[in-house]
Structure formats: structure tokens, C-alpha cells
Amino acid sequence: MKTDSTTLQAPPRAKTARLRFPPRRPDPVAITPAPTPAAKSGRRGQTRRRVLAVVKHVCLILLVVVALYPVIWMLVSSLRPDGQIFSNPSIIPTTLHWENYTYGWTALTKPFSTYLVNSLLVVVAAIAGNLITCSMAAYAFARLKFRFQKPAFAFMLVTIMIPIHVVIVPQYILWSQLGLVNTFWPLIIPKFCATDAFFTFLMVQFIRGLPKSLDEAARIDGAGHGQIFFRILLPLMTPALATTTIFTFIWTWNDFFAQMIYLTDPKLYTVSIALRAYIDAQTSSSYGAMFAMSMVSIIPVVLIFIFGQKYLVQGIATTGLK
Template sequence: MIRKSKSDIRNFLLHLLLSLLGAIMIYPLVWMFFASFKTNDEIFNSVRLLPAEFNLDGYILGWKGNRQIGFNTFLINTLKLVVPTVIFTVISSPLVAYGFARFRFPFHRILFALMLSTLMLPNTVLVVPRYIMFRNFGWLDTYLPFTIPALLATAPFYTFMIYQFLRSLPVELDESAKIDGLGPIGILLRILLPLLKPAIFSAAVFQLIWTWNDFFNVLIFVPSVNKYTLSLGLRMMMDIEAASAWNQIMAMSVVAILPCALFFFFTQRYFVEGIATTGLKG
């Protein structure tokens, strides 16, 4: 009995500590959510979390935007950028991962090491020559600088994640499929892909959220306002509004991150597994 109550106290204290820490961690996010329903006056004059009354002005005015271009354009642009990028990633990464995981061709080791080493290749180093290159290709102001790299599996994170998962599937599967007369493509499509679904889904989830939030690359490769994504639109709004309409800025920030947050809540197990299996992500 004594032992039990002692561990009860310990558990209680632990819960207390964790909920306190957790509350501090997400308080800013919760605060932003509720602030988006406040009037501008209330945002600056009250420290209360909940709004006095739920006011949708921030959303209505913010959504219209202030030049001719509103957030509906930014949202559509974001989707035009994100959806093909995710689809291409999901097609290309399993192919490359399969090539590395199941075939031992000459120079396999060197090529694989090269691919892994690009994990540490800083994007910032490549951005200047890539800009010049994409400009010569006529790709600026299109989303090709995002979709084509995805099609060519240049983000080793996803390939490696699926590779790790593939390595955990027994080779006997391939062998018996071969006896049944399947070739390399048949084995991938009929046998391995169905089993790889969780890993592929993890890759899709990561790619979706990172591309959705990307700012630096869009800033550089997409100069025109009518091609801006949500991130760029938000930044522009903040520059123009300066300190005036924080309720609109907050509302549009919520618009920009709420889809990601909801998506995360429904798919979080894939996140955790994705990170744990690759041991990656910065």
C-alpha cells in the first residue's frame, strides 16, 4: 500500500510537470488561434486567452487581401505547388529505394554513399546556381523548380526512409514471387508496394507539410505576386499591414498552418515512425 501511494504521488507530479511544460509549449499556438477571432483593439488591450466575442472580421477582411490578389489565389497556388510535388515524390522515391535496396549492381556502394551524403548538402549552397539554371530554363514563376526535383528523387530523406523500410522486408518475398514468374517490376508493383504503404505514406506526409511551409525556395524561384503561395502571401501582408491589422494577420496565419496541424493530428503516428526509422529530419 505504501509503495503504491508513493508511486501515485510520483505519477501525479510527473503529470503535473508534463502538462505544465506542454501548456507552455502550445500556449502560443492556442493563443494565436483565439486571437484570430478578436478585434484588433482586443488583441492589444487584453491578455485574456478567449475573445470577448467571436469576431470573423480578421478572416473576412484578411481573406480578401489588400492588392488585387486575395488569399484564395494564394491557397490555390499552394495546392498547385504542393500536390504535384507530393505525388512525384511518392512515385520516384520508392523506385530509387527499390533499386538501391534489392539490386547489387556495379558501383552500388559508391552511388548509395553519394546519395546519403547529399543529406548533408546544404540547400543554401545550391540556391544561387540553381536560380541561374532555372532562370535559363525559363522555370522562374512556375512550380517546376519544386516538382521536377521531386520527380527526380533528389531529396534523399524520402528515398532513405523507404529504403530502410524495404530492407526490413524479407528477401524471401521477392524469391517466391520470382518463382511465380514475376519480373523486377512485377515484384515491386504486386508484392512490395502494398507492403510499403505505411512508409510511402510517411514520405507523403513529410513532403506535404514541408513543401506547404516552404518559404525560402518560393521566395527565390517565384518572384511574381500572382504566383505566391500562402507563406509568401502572409509575409507580404505583414509587410504592408505593418502593425495595423494584427487580427487579419493572425487569422491568415491560422489559415496557413491549420491544415498542417489537422493533418498532423490525423497522421501523427506516421511522423513518429518516419523519424524513428530513418533517424533523420533536422
């Protein structure tokens, strides 16, 4: 057995690893029957495998329930009167106490719709900024030749790693000198400067995967860089653009740090900041309303998740975005 494990890492096998066929699932245990031992115990092996699969599914379903329990419980609790929330750990809906929602909607100085609109404004602007400027930068890095290309690209990569906390103090000073604290601009302008280097990198990788002959053919036909970018590459980049859109949406929607620092005027509060204000404003007796508004705040993320799952998974798998 020991020799087996060493031969497993022998060079010839390693070479087969490089022959990459279209992605497929390594699936030796569940589908491919093991040659000798299983052939003998044919039917018994099959039932055993079936039992194993059932056990596996039961375990996984249990795990899913555990993992999602808190969120489901929050949903159910948001429809319970306050008195019942604390005593009832079950996720079986008992009441439909919509009053939590109507009360929560108006519990702060502004109706909750104000905060939703504010968040949406910031999110939409951030998406537009990232889509436009990151794709432009990516085109330059992937297809153009220019001076200082290598150091510029390296710097772009480094900015992915730099924690926001290093630059937040000087950035705050900058925005406050410009008189833009308590506006949405400090949250929006950076997105129009391609500061989310993740996405630039994602798109660079994507463009590099597109055949260069496309550009060259267009150039022979007399297309300039603008036309090549807009007419040829951009339409082909849809998956990368979709991933960028979805991640920008979720990150900006969930963002708390930057929004809290720049937005202190209650009428500019985004959903994140408004929820935090709930904690400060309410006593623990109004958990129902707080849960209700928490649910409202995560619904957009859940919707985006449901409809954009394909691009989300692609994005994470290729670049390791969160």
C-alpha cells in the same frame, strides 16, 4: 554504491541488451515494485507513487500549456478586434470577431484561396514526385545489383547532408536560363528526380526489412522487376509511403526559401510567400487579419498532424526526420 554503478556496465548485462524482445517500455519505477524496500512500506509506497504521478501530470499539463500558449493565443486573438489583441494576453475567448478572417482573406491583391490553391498544387505535385521516384530509386538500391552501386548509394546519402544553399545559386541560374523562374516547375521537377534523399533512404531501409523470399517467389512465378516492385513490394511499403507523404506535405507547405526565390509574381504566391507579403503590406494595426490568415495557413499542417500522427512518429523514430 560505486561498485554498483560499475557492475551495471559489465559485459553480461550488455549481452542481455541485445536480446531484443518486441518493444516494451522500461518501467521499473512506476509499475514494478522494488523488491525489498517497497515491500516493507507497501501501502505508503503506493500512495507516495500516486502522489508523485499526480505531481508529474500537473507539471506536464503546465508545460503543455506553456508550449502551446502562443499558438492558442494566436487562435483566440485572430477572433479579437485589433484594439483588444495587444491589451489581452489571456487565451479565454472573449469575442468572435470573424471580420478578421473575411478582411484578411481579401487583403492582398488576390483572395487567399488563390494562395491556398497554389500551395496545394505544389504540395500535391511534390508528394507525387517523391512517392514515385524515391520508391523507384529505393527499390534499385535495396534489391538490384548494378555497377557503381556502392558509390551511387554513398552519394545519395551525402546529398542528405548537403545544405540547399550550396546548390541553390547554380540551380537558380539553371532555372532562369530555362525561363522557368516564376513557374512552379523549379519547385516540382526536383521532386520528380528523387532529390529528397531522406525519403529514398527511409524506403531503402524499409525494403531491406522485407523478406527477400517474396521477390524470389515472384521471380520463380515469372514476374519481372516491374511486377515485383508494383505488385509485391509497393503494397507492403504503405507505412514508409505514408511517412513520406506526410513529411513532404509539411515540409513543402512550410517551405519558404525556395518558394520565395522562384515565385515573385503575386498570382503565383504560395501561402508562405503571401503571409510574408502581409507583413510588408500591413501596418501593425491589422494584426488580427494577419493572425487570421496565419491560422488558416497552419490548419492543414495541424490536420495532417492529427490524422497522420502514427506515421509521423514512426518516421521520426526510425530516421530522425524533423
